[in-house]
Amino acid sequence: MKIVDVRCAIIADTPVVRVDCDNGLSGFGQIEDVREYRAEYVKQQVQFYRKFIVGLDPTDHQHVMVKINRFVGFKPWGSVVSAIDVALWDLLGKHFGLPVHKLLGGKVRDKVRVYNTNTGEPLKNYAPEDYYEVARKRKEHPYGFKIFKFGVGFHGGILDGVPESYYGTTLGGPHPSRGHLTESGLKYLVRCVEALRNALGDGVGLALDCGPGFSVPSAVKFSRAVEGFNILWLEDLITGDYTPYTEVKAYKIVRMKSTVPIHTGEQICTRYGFKELIEREAVDIIGPDPADCGGLSEIKWIAEYADLHQILIAPHSGFNGPIGLMASVHVTSTFPANFIAMEFPFAQNKIWWDGGIVKGLPQPLVEDGYVKVPEKPGLGIELDENIARKHVREGDEDFFETNAPK
């Protein structure tokens, strides 16, 4: 059995990777993001990696990944390697007639808890009343989520729009602003968190995506100020999205001084990127993204290693569609008991969810905040080529031609 081709197409605004074998089987993976500035980059990268893995035996999965995972980098530069890893697992599952979770060691849970970050009701002005309204609406979503995450603080440049909220420089997104909170900035943040807790009520997990950007004293002060609101975790207070480093020492200081669990990790790649963070017990919870950290193989290692250090895991998901969702569900179903929940990815292009591009998704997709673990071979889903062809970007049509060299 040999890999004969690797290719990529933009389908409904999402880059999809396909790995073909000489026996006619194909596996599929999905790239982390739909943003335009990444689309052309990922297509070129797929071509770059192609020459390293065509001709190899995909049943030697680790051998294939060793050939390319030395090129992996901090988010988003690891996304192509991660997508190829997912496509290989899908391919192997189809070849052996087993669901991906069995190839990864087997599931320990039949359904995976997912947390909500976005159901399409954006916050308009990030005022406490706005947080209250949006939280109330999200709580009523038919998927029945029991954990909600909201961006506060420096996340997404929110504090840039709040006058006199911090001492620092506004850089303009997506570059993360950094700074030290003013008294009014801290009070504003606490009012937002209070509004969220009031809207969600008791018995619902509330996580806050905070940065990156807090100074260490501001991070500590904020964590203590929201102590009474039963926060599930404070994410990326110091570094995170768009920062190609981790600041392990700073996280350790914040963790030691906070009673609210501290979380980070969405931008970090490979088990080696997590090593120091885990060994120094610098956070309570890690949030690697299987779409960026090197794929299912890497996140499995990271989850197990964290568990050995009593560190919890709540993976981020940059996947913008159901291929990525199912890949994440398979791998998290095999995680040890340190697993809390994984982020549910709402694709920006809704056609991925209700347009029939993917067949075999659980129905309902999410029930009471859980996704059922698929039991069909591979990822347990199939691309409907006829429908996918209608949404493929012009110039990418040969993606669907079996084993055609690209």
Ligand SMILES: [Mg+2]
């Ligand atoms: Mg985040």
